[in-house]
Amino acid sequence: MPAKPRPAATPEQALSAMDQLIATHMVGQHEIAQQVGLSVTDLTCFAYVIEAGENLPTAGDLAARVHVTTGAVTGILNRLERAGYITRRPDPTDRRRIRVAARPDAVARVREVYEPYYARLTHLFADYSPDEIAVLHDWFTRASTLAANYLEEHRRPG
Numbered sequence: 001m002p003a004k005p006r007p008a009a010t011p012e013q014a015l016s017a018m019d020q021l022i023a024t025h026m027v028g029q030h031e032i033a034q035q036v037g038l039s040v041t042d043l044t045c046f047a048y049v050i051e052a053g054e055n056l057p058t059a060g061d062l063a064a065r066v067h068v069t070t071g072a073v074t075g076i077l078n079r080l081e082r083a084g085y086i087t088r089r090p091d092p093t094d095r096r097r098i099r100v101a102a103r104p105d106a107v108a109r110v111r112e113v114y115e116p117y118y119a120r121l122t123h124l125f126a127d128y129s130p131d132e133i134a135v136l137h138d139w140f141t142r143a144s145t146l147a148a149n150y151l152e153e154h155r156r157p158g
Helices: 011-035 040-052 059-066 070-082 104-125 130-153
Strands: 086-090 098-102
Touching: 011 040, 011 104, 040 059, 040 070, 040 098, 040 104, 059 070, 059 098, 070 086, 098 104
Parallel strands: none
Antiparallel strands: 086 098
16 A cells, blocks of 8 residues: 655654653553553553463562562552452462463453554554554654663662
8 A cells, every 4th residue: 555645744743742642541541440440550560461471470570560669569469369350370480489360351351441442543554554554663662662761761769
């Protein structure tokens, strides 16, 4: 598919549009977290557990991803377990550690909320050529790495 003509935009306009998208997503995360009975941080942790798939994360892995202490992540995991979102499994190689697994029924509940939105995004991507999708993918990937590195540089000690 040939690229559709796009309106010209400056980097400043693109940053402004990105800021609007991020703000909308932040509000949306709060709404979705409320719909599924979780806090935003708990939902974010659960998303990381889902993303890990069969490579079950440890509590320490999740604490590092969400930028909370291991003590705080213990509270998060307690809430997720009580709410029926995760199970804890012993680490097969280190009995002192536990691994965190998503419960399939909980994954289905969360996906049910997100899937209509992701279907709309997929439909939106259909307006772009494969070359444009490649640029979007490259930008999102590089911007995610930049954001993670920036957060790490500015992480509060402790």
